Amino acid sequence: MNYGLRPLLAFTLVLGGLAGGIFSAPAPTRAAELEEYQRKYISFYQLRPVPYDKYVIQGFQKELPRFDYRLLGTGGRGNLLEFLNLVKKYQLENAGQMAANQENDNVKIGDKVVSWSDTKRIMESAYVFATDWSWGEVDLGHLRRKSKNSNTWLIDLEADLQMKLDIYKLSGSQPELYSQQATSWKISKTYELSNFNEILRIVKEATGDAVDPDNVLVQPLIVEVIKKIPFYAQLLNMNPEASLRAEAEKKLADDGSTGLTTEIKRLNDFILKNQIDSADMAQDQVTVKLSGTETVDTLGIGLDQGFKVIEYRMQNGQEVPVDVGFTKVRELANSQFRLQPIIVGRDYEAGDQMIEYPKTGAGIGFSLGTVPLGFEGQEQNMFVPQASLDIEYSLAQASGVSELYFTFLGGMAMPQQANLSQATVPTGRSVDAGASVLPFDLEIGLMKRWYMRQLIFSLGLRGGALAGTLLGSGLDPTPTALGLGGTLLAGLHYQATADMILGLNLGWRYFSNAEFSIAASSGSSTSPVAYPAMNSNGPVIQAFLNYAF
Known part of the structure; x- marks a missing residue:
């Protein structure tokens, strides 16, 4: 309906x-x-x-x-x-x-x-x-x-x-x-569900099994019963x-x-336009002055906002606009703003046409690289392959700091298997031979970029959790582990287009021992598992590609 x-x-x-x-x-x-x-x-x-x-x-x-x-x-x-x-x-x-x-x-x-x-x-x-x-x-x-x-x-x-x-x-x-x-x-x-125990009883009668309301596979059955209650119906x-x-x-x-x-700003009829007032290409500084009583506030011009530089060229007997560069706003004054040339097809000149290039401030990237992974009492493998999804969001306009980003990373590494003859095996529930760990990490943090035209240097710091799932353990539920830590990164990037950045990050990460356990039936405690704790302490290498929206 x-x-x-x-x-x-x-x-x-x-x-x-x-x-x-x-x-x-x-x-x-x-x-x-x-x-x-x-x-x-x-x-x-x-x-x-x-x-x-x-x-x-x-x-x-x-x-x-x-x-x-x-x-x-x-x-x-x-x-x-x-x-x-x-x-x-x-x-x-x-x-x-x-x-x-x-x-x-x-x-x-x-x-x-x-x-x-x-x-x-x-x-x-x-x-x-x-x-x-x-x-x-x-x-x-x-x-x-x-x-x-x-x-x-x-x-x-x-x-x-x-x-x-x-x-x-x-x-x-x-x-x-x-x-x-x-x-x-x-x-x-x-x-608030005031009769939840009665709802669980109905589900149990329908399925013939004990009902775990925390189980995401069972919850749809519970919701269907709730929908039949007169108040919710x-x-x-x-x-x-x-x-x-x-x-x-x-x-x-x-x-x-x-x-x-952002979508409306991208429509051809609604793009903000202006002209370069002065261009000092030796110092990588471009200035635009606003007409009349307009200010950067009244026009909604913000830090790190992008503008393209265009010129008109003859094609098939008509003059058409052609991109010759890309710039970003670096300094805001009352009635003017300064931009930094990023992509330069030719030196900019006073009078060149500037066209707004609206973005949401968000970007998404994909990276491939290696991370250190090991088990307690066993020498680490310093170069385990890992793929990651990276999300970033500009904090420039909120913080007043140019090229400052909030970052989120979710990565998954190649499954690892502990050498039980070398690693430290804790006491706990035994696991099947051949069990292996699927490691993944979730981190959030900050990153700062410095531009030298298309060449970019960056520093980033993230903190989060290193987690692992013990596959093929023979235990139900599947044992999991969680350790806390973080990563320090330095990067060399390249602004390939106004939308795309690619580059290489190098750094170091440390995560504390993540001990494997399984949730007890009550859901409020855990039972240890006889498998070495996972850890990470060593170099990080990431090659990545990022697209800005």
Whole structure:
């Protein structure tokens, strides 16, 4: 079942009679004119009040401060594109009256009477943003204990709140749908299960086996029983707008984000543009000055933000934009900012066109290399092959420190087998001969990069856990081990493109002994296993590739 809401909100991007600016045009047929930013207006037109609209407005105000925002009136419009066509027709038919500034308090467009001020703003508009809200299926999930070892169990009522955004372009002869965007939020409300023992009894009767509610394979059976309880069955049949509205408003308010800003900035018509004011290529410094009263804050320009440098070249009789470089913002002043050249196809010059290259600040990478692994009492293997997934997120704008990143690594190494004749074997439950360890580690930390154009030097520090699963042990459940430690890394990287970095990291890591054990039936204690503790102390080598989003 899909619960839909009529289109609720229209955003009108007002040109205000300004030319050029933030919006780019198709490839020119004559000498291209360089473009600079000029402030525009976004007017919000609410077709009817809906509680989620104000949070979207606040999100755009926060994420796109380069626009001024105006709220138009409210009232039903029916088919938005049809109405915009009628406005365009009215504009053409009444050009003389408008030129003479003969304005009325209200204007009849089609069968609608609209205030003149609202009509005029739409006539001056270049774009209209229209949202459409809907709810997805309601479900129960995320069964869990209230806290570790607690006897109280919780479950969530969940549904996706979806927002579609249609962008209409009005600058041509006829309004047209320019782009469609979409985003969603997972909305949930938590309930405490007061009759959980009775629920487990029903599951046990149905399966004929003892029920372990912590077992992820058993939990779906428990959830199905919960869905049949009248209270929860009624919740599942309710419109999520009624059952989850308060949670949705809180989620949207707390997030403070529309989730669409980066994608909208990437649209050709919405890219921020400016020109280089001065370029000192010997010192790798490029300066851009902002026009009028604009500041880096009002335009939303942040530390480490990327800009491409382009020039126009003749191709098939037309001048087309061609990338000649990539830069990143390194210093922010009130009405200007300094950038560092990263990729340089030719020396930059004053007057070169700068085009914003929006990114989310997140990157994902894959690395192959070696790590040290061993067992207590046994000499370590210093070069065990390992593959890793690396995720990073820029902290530059939050911290004010350029090229500072939060990092997460999840790695898995080649299975290892202890030499029981050399290693120290603790007392505990015996394991089958031939058992081997599958090692993996999870770490979080910080990394700092220093750029010398495309060449990059980095330092990183991570801390986390080294874990292992004892495969082929003959024990149930499977024995596991966990040790704490960290890794210190230095790297030499190369910015291959504006999106991609590749390189080599070298470092040292240390993890304390990770002793193998199995969980007791009560779930609150463990039993030792007669297998040597795993450890790690030695060099780390990683060759990696990273892609920025």
